[in-house]
Amino acid sequence: MLHGNKVKQLSRKSGQRNALVKTLAVSFIKHESIKTTETKAKVLKSFVEKLITKGKKGDLQSQRLIASSVGAVSAKKIVKEIAPRYTDRKGGYTRVIKLPTRLSDGSRMAQITLV
Helix, strand or coil: CCCCCCCCCCCCCHHHHHHHHHHHHHHHHHHCEEEEEHHHHHHHHHHHHHHHHHHCCCCHHHHHHHHHHHCHHHHHHHHHHHHHHHCCCCCCCEEEEEECCCCCCCCCEEEEEEC
């Protein structure tokens, strides 16, 4: 039973799920907008918003913490380009826009973008 468990499992084991979220995050940081399933977008939203909040500090330690989860190139982009846009904003850096269902399997699709 999953009572009180707030982690979306995405039909994967924990290692696969963490790898999926990290690769989605790297792609999202690179393009600043991606199209994926609705559930994956909701999981990605919380992950990326925590990274941007860490990046708002701008110090070396926060850059290394971000780099440990998404890589050095993405960490540099968060700290140098993305986080300074949101210095006066307390949260809600991303937006999930629902799209029509996918024709092949009928799964709900969504687009996640930076605000």
